[in-house]
Amino acid sequence: MLEQVSKQTRATAARPRGLRVMLAAALLTVATYAAAVEMRGDHPSTYVVKRGDTLWDISAKFLKKPWLWPEIWQANPQIKNPHWIYPGDVLSLGHLDRVAVQQGDRNNASPINAVPLKEVEPFLKDTRIVDSIDDLPYVVGLEDNRLRATRGQVAYVRGLEGVTPGQRYIVVRAEKRYRMVERAGLCCDLFQSDDLDARGKRGPDDGTLWSNVVFPSKNNEILGYELMTQTTGTITRGEVAGIQASTLLLDAEGRDVRVGDRLLPVEAQTYDLQFFPHPPKQQAKYGRLTIMAVSDGYKSAGTHNVIAISGGAREGIDNGTVFSIWKRGDSTVDHVKGGLDKDESLTLHENKVRLPDEFAGHAMVFRTFNNVSYALVMSSVKPALVGYELKHPDAPY
Secondary structure, three states: OHHHHHHHHHHHHHHHHHHHHHHHHHHHHHHHHHHHOOEOOOOOOEEEOOOOOEHHHHHHHHEOOHHHHHHHHHOOOOOOOHHHOOOOOEEEEEEOOEEEEEOOOOOOOOOOEOOOHHHHHHHHHOEEEEOOOOOOOEEEEEHHHOOOEOOOOEEEEEOOOOOOOOOEEEEEEEEEEEEEEEEOOOOOOEEEEEEEOOOOOEOOOOOHHHHHHHOOEEEEEEEEEEEEEEEEEEEEEOOOOOOOOEEEEEOOOOOOEOOOOEEEEOOOOOOOOOOOOEOOOOOOOOOOOEEEEEHHHOOEEOOOOEEEEOOOHHHOOOOOEEEEEEEOOOEEOOHHHHOOOOOHHHOOHHHOEEOOOEEEEEEEEEEEOOOOEEEEEEEEOOOEEOOOEEEOOOOOO
16 A cells, blocks of 8 residues: 555656656757847837848848748748738837738738849859750851851751751850869868850869869869850751751840850759748868859859859758858968068968958858859858858857
8 A cells, every 4th residue: 555655656746847847848949949049139129021121131130140030930820921021011029939910011012032033033044053064965056157146047056966846945155164173181172163165165274273283182073064044046957968967046035156055955944932041951071162153253242142152962952051151261370489580481381370260241042053052142241252161150160
């Protein structure tokens, strides 16, 4: 009897303890969530959505980490879809985990987007990355031996054996080649962007050859070729009667076509127009993810500039992945300990002092390929240059 009472007592005592453990775990979860989506101290209590706003812009007004806005919306079941917020809506931001929405006028209004689509639209519609261009059909000549051809004119194409009239193709131009030079025994690999001529061949050396010779490499990998859509056309005649080129009638407005341009079949492209920002699924080793190029040929990127980064689906990167951008810390001679007359140019790398990395901004991926991705710089405190490092958005240094 005493034994039974003892068992019941222990069971009764265990239940409150179990409840306390569950409650403690729940409070810890809430505390962690609150820390993750910490509000800005100067955030407004309400905000009226304006035309031209983006979800990131709005979140930056009240969150210290604006890429966590999906966390806020997920805690609010009254917001059926965060992409259905319109200009004129009033957001009440009084509480961390409750964002009340007072709807504005829906007539002739379009919902706001996560990012400014006008900045990324050309990279969604007209630009793509392929692993190789060697096997793609190419323009070998133009009507009347022209240097350039446009709508209503004819281009002659090699590599379309067996094609039938009526098939449609996109004419693309290889503008850049992205590659990785894996270096032996050094901190970081080299990621280089080579400009290509109209034939898809590399132009005059831009100085990378010298760096590749000085620093020994273990591997030289082509990450991809950037193709720009020029126009579209329809095959009017294949390779018949001894003719070794197919005839392509250019039938759409677009950019000019030159000898060396490549062809791809016209296919329906699928790409995201809605993005949910999130940290990377895995952190690549230091020096593996860098900025390889900036849109429009710039050398530095600021807010709303597009950058090409040295990672894609192979590294687990998908649309919406957010990175922080960092200038790698310089290596300098310690003139105090090493002496004022020390010549930096003659000092070996291992004898220099490495300084901390410097934060430059945040970027979000909006289109991913195998080895290369396009990202939009969402915010910046300083220009981001080619070669800057990409890290987890919460990286402290």
